[in-house]
Amino acid sequence: MGEGLSGPAGTIHSMAEGYDVQEIEKKWQARWREMGAYQVENDDPRPHFYCLCMYPYPSGPAHMGHVRNYTFGDLIVRHRTMQGHAVLSPIGFDSFGLPAENAAIKNRTHPRPFTDARIGELKASLERLGSMYDWRREVKSHDPGYMRWTQWIFLRLWENDLAFRGNAPVNWCPGCQTVLANEQVLADGTCERSGDMVTKRELEQWFFRITAYADQLLDDLDGLDWPERVKTMQRNWIGRSEGAEFELPVVGREGVAIPVFTTRPDTSFGMTYVVLSPEHPLVPELTTDDRRAEVEAFVAHVAQESEIERLSTDTALSKRGVFTGSYAINPFNRQEVPIYLADYVLMGYGTGAIMAVPGEDQRDWDFAKAYDLPIVETVQRPAGWDGEAYTGDGRSINSEWLNGLYKAEAIERAIEWLEEQGIGRRTVNYRLRDWLLSRQRYWGCPIPVVYCPEHGAVGVPDDQLPVSLPDDVEFRPTGESPLRFHEGFLNTTCPTCGGPATRETDTMDTFVDSSWYFLRFCDPWNGEAPFDPGAVEQWMAVDQYIGGIEHAILHLMYARFFTKALADLGVAPKDLREPFARLFTQGMIRMGGSKMSKSKGNLVAPSKYFETVGADALRLFHLFVGPPADDVDWSEQSDEVIEGCRKFLQRVWRLAVGDPAGEPTMDGDQLRRATHRLIARVSDDYDRWSYNTAVAACMEFSNLLRHGWGDRDAYDFAVDSLLLVMAPMVPHVTAELWERRHPGEHIHEQPWPVADPQLAAAETVTMVVQVNGKVRDRIEVDAGVEAAAMERMARESAKVQAALEGRDPRKVITVPPKLVNIVA
């Protein structure tokens, strides 16, 4: 080993013994870097194709998940390029975020050098993997040239009422005296740093009005070529529900009414009580004096509960509610019903108040039982029904003018009645909430807003962007943002009046950065705008987006929202309604049942394989181990399979440069046909993301070749074709072999081979003969065999006759040319 590159004329036998993986991989990586391979211009005349892997958070050298992700991406980039496309393959780094800040706090350093070092490590790994990008287009979230436009976009959204300030409960750690991000709150509701129980506090926060796009975000899912699973998750997250909103007058209080939302107005006659959220603004007014002490104690208790406690279903229902002392009037039947509070009614959904129909809602039924409230059935149960609340369809009962109607019709009728009476209307509610983007952290993009005592919140003028993060900051062990104590940053002047003002010290959620980076890649050098709509039109939408399933909801939803909003604001092309036309979500790498991750300490570093078997073998393993969408279980077997991949590549090397000895198993014509079949198979497998079977096809084909050649031309065609179809999977070894076989040529600049369908079709087929569905014989037949001939051959088979035992066939089914089934 090692002499492989020493001399182009080196003896074929020494080369045939194997090749030096390290030397070849480094050689080609340097070559690709020098030639600027896969740099692409916006006006490239070839058909455009935009392939994008989700830009990574720079956590250091690549982990196995990265390797898997970027192996798929690189395969597509190289394959599409060989097919004649101009492929945009950009990459960047999602470089803001908590881990860098936590590391800075711990190591008493600054997140910027820390992050830059991690980016350097990750870049080196990607290059070592042989993954190709147009590095000129690199985008980093923390780059001032990128932050400027992130802030610019924020201001445009704010101007158009798509960003706003509002009160929101935030996670507050009493020990650290600071707000925490959701990720910093552990599963048991405590602070990850201090261990104190985290509580909720109301604070002024910034939001993006994503709910304005709820309908579009839901409807446009239908046109996307995405995994059904991801679309379903987004649909559930948006959680559209249709129903009615109407007002319940309060007994003895003129002009006071409680609005409620329901999806089942048809069951309104069964309303036997009303429940409000403890945070509901009407609570003080509705509480009677004799109930006040108990109600206030209950409200106070709920307020200090953590989210986890509040959502826990463990607490007995009898402790989760309280009677206010007031009554509301059910407008449907004029009956008075008691008004309760309960912690499970959420202020953030619907109107924060519900009509309770225990007959047709299980939760209401449980609550009614706990508080001894009446239950009235308003839907006819089917015969034999012995459950509690009934949510199925049936005729309305006990409902006056609704009686006899089925569910759908009764809902319609009830809504019409509410509208006629002028007390209610048809409405749609969404589970989706507006996107809270404020983060009380340092290492993120500053929100470009100034607070003036005179003019309130004022946007920083465009020509003063970006608002940068000061470097001379001191990180406090508590995790409090140093921006809040940095006088130079904090104190500024009002852009409107020039008077003294203070800056917003919150930074943006890092999901803001990742919501438009794919647009910036189209025009990363633009200094006048985040991007030119014309440049975006050249490439968008992304033709193939690749990433982990963990981003199925948040990132993908936010990026869709940004794309729609920017198009509507005229920043992006108007007709760009969706950012990612096709999405592929790869499986996770697991080890011992759980996701491979740094925090679990079960990482297997790719560098170990780069240094031994090389990038090609590791790439081949990831392609071969199973379907790309499936999770990979890393086990002892993985190392053995990787070693098998390495051996396979060594065999390919010997086939391509050596002199295979032995008796060939087929003649030249047969080999040519087999080669066309290989091309057809691999091309089809690539198109349907079946890389594991594409690798298997290549292995099978190389097993045919290992015996040697009968016809040198056919053999050379076979080897060249094998190298071409493998070039996107294992770029280094195929590039080296191609150059040796075709001096001066570069395999990745060759056109993708196309199979001749005539030659790819099999000449002979194994015809299976069954008797009563059981295989009794196999006969080699011409591929164009006719049904009559098949039946004749089947009947003549000695094995078939033995199986028939003299019986006469009742029926014969022939499926030319593959199968005959004789039914006797």
Next chain:
RNA sequence: GCCCGGAUGUUGGAAUCGGUAGACAAGAUGGUCUCAAACACCAUUGCCCGAGAGGGCGUGCGGGUUCGAGUCCCGCUCCGGGCACCA
């Protein structure tokens, strides 16, 4: 609780439209080469019966449709994931 996936040899997986179940690998066993080992190569490898020829069984479980089911339908079990008091 609701909504999605999934279950195939010892293991990872294949079977694309209802038509040869187990491709391709990994592992194991035996062999060739070697002083020996490694490498490489060859053979065997779902289970059961049988010396063999051959036969029977077999894709989580129970039914069904069909000439024919891993694949379609009905009912379960287990595993994984998402959402989870959403009115």
